[in-house]
Amino acid sequence: MTLRLYDTRAQQLRDFAPLDSSNVTMYVCGPTVQSGPHIGHVRAALSFDLLRRWLTHRYGRVTFVRNVTDIDDKVLANGTEAEPWWALAYRMEQEFSQAYAAVGILPPTYEPRATASIPQMQEIIAALIERGHAYPAPDGSGDVYFDVHSWPAYGELTNQSVDAMEAAADADPRGKRAPQDFALWKGAKPDEPADAVWASPWGAGRPGWHIECSAMAKRYLGAEFDIHGGGLDLRFPHHENELAQSTAAGDGFARYWVHNGLVTVDGQKMSKSLGNFTLAADVLARHDPIVVRYALAAAHYRSSLDLTDSSWAEADAALGRIRSFLDRAVRAAGGPANAAASDVPDAFAAAMDDDLGVPQALAALHETVRAGNAALDRGDSAEANAAHGVVTAMTELLGINPHSAEWRRGDTGATASALDTLVQTLIQQRAQARADKDWPAADRIRDAIGAAGITLEDTPDGTHWSIDG
Numbered sequence: 346m347t348l349r350l351y352d353t354r355a356q357q358l359r360d361f362a363p364l365d366s367s368n369v370t371m372y373v374c375g376p377t378v379q380s381g382p383h384i385g386h387v388r389a390a391l392s393f394d395l396l397r398r399w400l401t402h403r404y405g406r407v408t409f410v411r412n413v414t415d416i417d418d419k420v421l422a423n424g425t426e427a428e429p430w431w432a433l434a435y436r437m438e439q440e441f442s443q444a445y446a447a448v449g450i451l452p453p454t455y456e457p458r459a460t461a462s463i464p465q466m467q468e469i470i471a472a473l474i475e476r477g478h479a480y481p482a483p484d485g486s487g488d489v490y491f492d493v494h495s496w497p498a499y500g501e502l503t504n505q506s507v508d509a510m511e512a513a514a515d516a517d518p519r520g521k522r523a524p525q526d527f528a529l530w531k532g533a534k535p536d537e538p539a540d541a542v543w544a545s546p547w548g549a550g551r552p553g554w555h556i557e558c559s560a561m562a563k564r565y566l567g568a569e570f571d572i573h574g575g576g577l578d579l580r581f582p583h584h585e586n587e588l589a590q591s592t593a594a595g596d597g598f599a600r601y602w603v604h605n606g607l608v609t610v611d612g613q614k615m616s617k618s619l620g621n622f623t624l625a626a627d628v629l630a631r632h633d634p635i636v637v638r639y640a641l642a643a644a645h646y647r648s649s650l651d652l653t654d655s656s657w658a659e660a661d662a663a664l665g666r667i668r669s670f671l672d673r674a675v676r677a678a679g680g681p682a683n684a685a686a687s688d689v690p691d692a693f694a695a696a697m698d699d700d701l702g703v704p705q706a707l708a709a710l711h712e713t714v715r716a717g718n719a720a721l722d723r724g725d726s727a728e729a730n731a732a733h734g735v736v737t738a739m740t741e742l743l744g745i746n747p748h749s750a751e752w753r754r755g756d757t758g759a760t761a762s763a764l765d766t767l768v769q770t771l772i773q774q775r776a777q778a779r780a781d782k783d784w785p786a787a788d789r790i791r792d793a794i795g796a797a798g799i800t801l802e803d804t805p806d807g808t809h810w811s812i813d814g
Contacts, residue, residue, distance in 0.1 A: 348403060348698045350572075351647060353580060353602040354502050354588075358700055361601065363571045368406045371397065372562040372599070374575035374583070375411040375456070377554075378437035379419035382444045383622035384641075384652065385608035389576045391638065392605035392646040392701075394450040396574070398742055399697050410565045411453040412558060413438050416460050416551055418515075421541055430538060431460075444625040448638040449744045449751055457561045459552065463543050465560040466552045469594050470529045470545075478593040479529055482520025487532025487548025490516070491590055493525045499589045502602065503581045513582060515553060527586050528553035555586035562591075562598070569597030577604045577647075578614060606648045623652075635752050636660045639745050642703055663711070667740060668747040669800070670714045673721050674733035681748065682730070684737035693739055703743070710739045768799060772808050 348361040363369045373393045376386060390411070400407045414420075415434035424430030438458075446452075470489055473479035478495045482488040493499045493507050500507055507525055512518070516528030532550040533542045542549045552560075562570065575584060584602065591598040607614045616622060628637055640660035644650045675681060690713065696705035717732025740746035747753075771790055778786040794801060801808055 346694060346698045348399075349700055350601055350603055351700050353604050356504070359601065361571075363404065364569065364600070366404060368408055369400045369404050369572070370408050370566045370570035371400070371410065371572040371574065372558070372566055372570060373409070373411045373453075373573075374558060374579055375413050376438070376441045377414040377417050377419060378434045378441065379417065379423045381437055381440040382625040383608075383616075384625050384628050384637075385576075385614075385616070385622065386441065387444055387448060387450075387625045387628075387637075388608050388641045388650060389605050390445050390450050391448060391641050393574045393603075395642060395646065395703060395743065396572075396603070396701055397451065398744060399701060402742055403698075407454075408566065409451075409454045410562065411456055412561045413441075413456060413458045414554065414557060415458045416541060416557075417554055421537055424538065430541060440626070444629065447625075447629050447634045448641070449634070455565050457565060459557040459561065462557070462560045462564055463552065465564045466556045467530075467545055469556060469560055469563070469590065470547075472594045473529065473590060476593065476595070478590075480522065481547045482532070484520045485548070486517075486519055487530065487545070487550045488516060488520055488528060489530035489547050490521055490526040491529055491586065491593075492522060493527070493589070494523055496589050496593045498592065500585065502585045502588050505581070505585075515555075515582070527555060527582065529556050529590065555583055556590060558583070559587050559591045559594075559596075559598075562587075563596060568595075570599060572601045572603055573599030574603045574605070577607055578616075580604060605646045606644075606650060609649045609651045632657050633661070635745060635747060636664060639664055642743065642745070643707060645704055646701055663707075664745065664747060666711065666714055667736065667745070670717050670721075671733070671736065671746075671748050673802070674717060674729055674736075675748070677721055677726065678730055678733060682734040682737040684734040684741070688735050688738045689742065690735060690739075697742075706739070706743070710736065710743075713739070768794065772801070776808070 349358045350361050351357070352359045371393070373390075375390075376382065393411075397407050397409050413434075415431070415438065420434050421430050424433050428436070470479060473491065474481070474489070477492075479489055479491050482490065500510070507523075510525050512524030513527040516531055518524065529552070530545060530547055530550050531553055532548050541551055543551060562573070573584065573587075588598060636657060637660075640652070640656045641650070643660060643663075690709055692709040692712075693706045696702035696709060699705070713732050713735050717729055717736060720726075720728035720732060737746060737748070741749065771794055775787050775790040778784075778790065791801060
């Protein structure tokens with residue numbers, strides 16, 4: 346089977362063929378760390394975590410770069426005397442990392458900060474000036490702009506003509522030849538922090554937003570790489586400008602452009618500027634992180650996702666069915682499954698190869714869970730064991746295996762031991778009530794256990810309990 350991805354630049358599904366079949370290269374725009382992450386940021390990062398996991402399954406190795414924009418107008422604006430911009434940026438970076446880790450997003454191969462690649466940015470800017478695609482502002486301000494009219498391909502990513510575009514609002518328009526020209530370098534201003542300034546051939550200043558990603562992508566992945574990812578809202582102007590400046594400088598840059606859909610609230614994009622966001626920390630405080638992962642992954646990555654209370658309830662119930670089957674299968678087999686990722690069924694693989702069709706892949710997963718439960722019910726150990734292995738393999742690839750170490754980290758220690766002791770005591774009391782034929786007492790105990798969100802399963806070898814999903 347051939348993996349196909351929707352390429353925003355081509356505006357169609359394309360067969361994916363990496364430059365190096367033994368190492369897929371992938372750059373994803375990471376956070377601008379002016380404040381903490383909302384749940385839309387987590388959904389975006391999760392979309393590319395799922396793609397990365399599937400690419401790793403298909404090709405064996407993925408070099409995955411996700412940057413941190415730690416110098417930006419908004420970062421500077423949110424800094425204070427008590428917490429300078431660079432300290433704020435670091436603290437917010439940690440909040441993003443913690444939110445990503447909480448929902449099982451794998452750490453990137455490299456996670457560069459923009460401030461560590463200033464020389465590489467200046468190299469690209471110099472090349473653009475030399476090629477006639479950029480110019481320093483004639484007023485001596487230190488600003489450098491990309492000349493959009495010098496590059497006929499400008500607008501190809503979003504299928505726009507230059508003259509129909511709004512003026513670029515990323516820098517002071519002083520010295521611009523055209524309103525759409527965008528900033529590559531921003532001259533120092535007296536009202537900005539003195540430590541947010543670097544020397545350059547054009548005057549002291551700092552980089553524009555767009556040049557940061559071009560430089561970091563090239564530095565860590567080379568002049569040409571396989572996939573550039575990011576949120577749908579980054580297509581213009583950020584990714585359009587990245588594409589223009591990198592290709593105008595002579596680099597092949599990204600061969601595939603992949604964009605995830607947005608989390609919406611009442612049909613509007615969730616964003617800090619609109620004030621309609623839900624902080625990731627608040628969501629994770631109210632819901633089990635594996636439930637959050639499932640809920641965010643359940644919709645196709647390119648679709649808009651409108652999260653409601655039912656989203657979390659449905660994800661919790663779906664994971665409960667998976668967990669319940671795996672618990673039964675482990676007890677029946679006497680241990681965990683011996684699963685290999687190659688064991689995934691054709692329907693699952695076909696769904697994932699079709700532009701990362703996670704909803705269809707989850708359907709294949711739940712069908713296998715149903716078949717596995719049916720096999721356990723009729724005592725077919727061979728089929729049940731096979732389903733056990735397949736379900737384990739699929740959930741590992743999606744990062745939602747409730748039996749994996751990353752999700753069981755909260756199930757160990759004194760709290761888990763104390764809970765098991767209490768439940769086992771109630772189970773023994775219920776067993777004694779049943780032996781005494783005190784059916785009302787047995788029912789009361791079972792009801793009390795059920796009210797606590799715990800499911801009991803009576804089997805020939807005893808009663809087992811699990812947290813009700």
